[in-house]
Amino acid sequence: MNTYRITPSVEKTPLLMPDSINMFVSMPCPLKIPFRQLFQSFTEENSANGKMPVYCPVLSHTHDDEVEQMFQNAASENDLPDIIIMMDLKRLFRTGFYDRFIKTGIYRGVTSPAGLAAMPEEMQKRMERHNLGALSFITWSVVTDLTAGSAAPDITSWKQLLHPAFEKSLTVHGHADKISFGMLYFFYSLMGEEGVVHYAGNIREIRHFSQIIKRLGAAASDKTRFNFLPDVAAVHIPSNKKIAVPEMEEGKDLGLFFCLVKESGMNVCKPVLDFLHGEAFSSMLRRGGCVLPEETSHSGKYIFMNLDAVIPNYMELEKKLEGLYMQHLHLPEELSETSMCC
Numbered sequence: 001m002n003t004y005r006i007t008p009s010v011e012k013t014p015l016l017m018p019d020s021i022n023m024f025v026s027m028p029c030p031l032k033i034p035f036r037q038l039f040q041s042f043t044e045e046n047s048a049n050g051k052m053p054v055y056c057p058v059l060s061h062t063h064d065d066e067v068e069q070m071f072q073n074a075a076s077e078n079d080l081p082d083i084i085i086m087m088d089l090k091r092l093f094r095t096g097f098y099d100r101f102i103k104t105g106i107y108r109g110v111t112s113p114a115g116l117a118a119m120p121e122e123m124q125k126r127m128e129r130h131n132l133g134a135l136s137f138i139t140w141s142v143v144t145d146l147t148a149g150s151a152a153p154d155i156t157s158w159k160q161l162l163h164p165a166f167e168k169s170l171t172v173h174g175h176a177d178k179i180s181f182g183m184l185y186f187f188y189s190l191m192g193e194e195g196v197v198h199y200a201g202n203i204r205e206i207r208h209f210s211q212i213i214k215r216l217g218a219a220a221s222d223k224t225r226f227n228f229l230p231d232v233a234a235v236h237i238p239s240n241k242k243i244a245v246p247e248m249e250e251g252k253d254l255g256l257f258f259c260l261v262k263e264s265g266m267n268v269c270k271p272v273l274d275f276l277h278g279e280a281f282s283s284m285l286r287r288g289g290c291v292l293p294e295e296t297s298h299s300g301k302y303i304f305m306n307l308d309a310v311i312p313n314y315m316e317l318e319k320k321l322e323g324l325y326m327q328h329l330h331l332p333e334e335l336s337e338t339s340m341c342c
Contacts, residue, residue: 015070016081017055021269024067025056026086028138028232030209031288038284042275054272071095077106077262082269084260085135085276089181092258093314102131107260109133112277115293123296126307133261135276136290137254137302140183141234143227146242147217150225157249161226162191162198170202171224173209173233184321185310186253186303196321200328209233216241231289253303254291 016022027035043054072095074080080101092098101107110133116124127134142155152169155161161170174180187195204224207215215223216237237243259276261269275281282292296302310317 013057015057015066016079017053020053020055021083021265021272022081023054023056023083023272024081024086025083026088028087028230028288030232030236031284031290034284034288038281046271051271052268067091068095071097074101077101077264080262082262082265083272085258087138087182087255087257089310089314090318093311093318098311102260105131105263107131108263108266110259110261110273111135111293114277115296118294118297120296120304123304126304130307130311132256132307133259134256134293135259136257136285136292137296138257139231139252139254139289139291139302141229141231141245141252142248143212143216143229143234143237144244144246145216145223145225145227146244148223148225152225154244154246155226156246158187158190158253159250161228162187162195162202164198164201166202166226168202168204169224170204170226170228171212172203172206172228173212173230174206175208179322179325181318181321182253182255182305184325185305185317188317188321189303189306190250193320193324196324197328200325201330203329203331205331213237213241216243233289235287235289251301251303252291254296254305256305257290 015024025035039056043056046052046054068091070080071091074097084107092102102109109127109131111119111127115134116127119127142161144154150169152166153160155166160166184196184199187199189195191198205222209229210233212227212229213233213236216227217240234245261273286292291302296304
């Protein structure tokens with residue numbers, strides 16, 4: 001019988017299970033609980049219908065080394081899950097996984113038929129050229145705390161966010177030791193190296209989104225007026241908080257939430273893909289602040305990463321952009337220590 005087990009982070013959860021459809025899923029923190037609930041219902045129904053069990057371990061950060069080794073050391077597709085859902089560009093490219101298993105066609109990038117048909121043509125072509133699929137996209141917003149004063153004007157564009165007038169005026173979700181290449185590349189695409197330099201210089205502190213949300217509207221002397229959060233977190237801000245979330249003039253940057261499936265397992269994985277592309281799962285993503293592929297037809301509202309420029313030059317770009325970022329990021333020691341991450 002198929003089972004679904006959530007283990008404490010101190011236990012070792014196997015990454016793969018024999019005689020099962022194996023999934024690797026790395027969900028943004030705010031989506032983990034709704035995903036578990038939906039997935040449990042799906043696996044119970046799947047088992048009741050006598051279908052092949054679906055195994056998806058709930059991974060915490062204590063497993064990061066094991067996951068990294070799996071992606072890096074896999075000798076063949078037998079050493080890897082049947083379905084991979086994640087956002088981590090570094091895991092795809094640093095480990096050589098993309099060249100060995102995606103570029104060669106062992107995995108196929110899968111986007112829902114409705115999503116693929118609705119995407120702007122150039123976005124669709126880039127996805128197909130590089131054999132990548134999208135379960136959804138993750139976007140970020142600047143949340144303005146209206147109870148916090150600031151000498152700087154309110155932010156209405158991404159380029160404005162990168163202006164030196166906003167030096168040390170931004171709180172960002174995340175962890176000082178974890179750098180989002182996608183975010184750095186977005187600012188690089190807007191203003192070149194200066195975009196990365198000014199973004200780093202404008203960060204006052206880095207905190208977990210829950211700490212940022214708690215501080216909004218509170219009588220905290222160290223709060224900032226401008227707070228940079230993923231929308232999967234921003235949708236959880238209580239309605240009584242006095243905030244504003246401006247629409248940026250350039251549109252929203254789309255962070256790719258990959259969906260990859262083994263070519264050899266497409267048929268056996270069909271029930272899982274039907275679940276992932278079904279109404280219940282799509283509604284969970286939409287309520288959770290994600291942008292579905294079928295919503296990207298309004299191309300003027302969104303900015304999509306130039307995969308043609310990134311993929312052939314990923315390692316060089318990562319080294320350059322992260323180096324610039326770290327060189328110009330100066331966090332007070334007591335603030336960087338309070339950062340945490342899911």
